[in-house]
Amino acid sequence: MPELPEVEAVRLELDPYFTHYRIEDVDVRRPDLRDPFPRRFRARLTGQTVERFLRRAKYLLATLASEETLVMHLGMSGSFHVSAAGGPLREIDTHDHVIFRMSSGAAIAFNDPRRFGMMTLLTPKQLAAHPVLSTLGPEPLSDAFDAAALARVFRGKKAPLKMALLDQGVVAGLGNIYAAEALHLAGLSPSRAARTLVTAGGEPRESAYRLTAAIKQVLTRAIARQTVKRYRSARFQVYDREGQPCLRPGCGGTIRRRTQAGRSTFYCPRCQR
């Protein structure tokens, strides 16, 4: 279930259990997730203190006193479950693949039925040269991400907007849901070519400003909703709403669903151009 807002919620939840605590032991219950765990994974983690617990795109990064970084990704079905010290013990689930035993007494279990997630441990050199992590686009909620930045990566790009937004090298952290939501909010068709938001001279068009603003708004709201639990049931504007009325005031269109590059895209043909 995780796109940027969900991963950010996980980071917030886990931070108090990881940061400043020592990893006493790691229960590695299988040798791999999407990829095999690196050499001496358990030994390199054991005894390390977590200095910072950060998020980059959809990745969680725990920086260790050893200077190495524990990198974790939730894939499609990954989640964490914390058993706080003295709290109720959680039964170990079949899909609990890695359990961190912290010096606070907390146990943090990584659970991932589909095993599309990943977990690895990188030296500073490996981190800087990592083929994926080092080529991620800007964080969408940072000041580095604005219409000009979007115009730079969209210039000359023939790919449809939906695909361009899913490209983590363009902007980092959007997934299938929030890409659809941002395009709907911006009133832009998912199949429109990315380069049409840029002038011949490489300047962002008005639509590029709309899209960057929409991305920021959709993610900011989703993060707020994540952290304030009572809004958990809030629905999306377009995602998974095929056949239902468009929620844009005064639009009156009907949400459609189609497949782009093997993924479902939801949009309103009436107000998204």
Add this chain to the structure above:
DNA sequence: ATTGAGACCTGTCGGC
């Protein structure tokens, strides 16, 4: 160089 399709793996849900 881009781009689309297929693969990875398990669980869930709707229809018959």
Add this chain to the structure above:
DNA sequence: TGCCGACAGGTCTCAA
């Protein structure tokens, strides 16, 4: 109730 296919919020690889 049980079986079967379609589908799921992510990414990687490979062939065109």
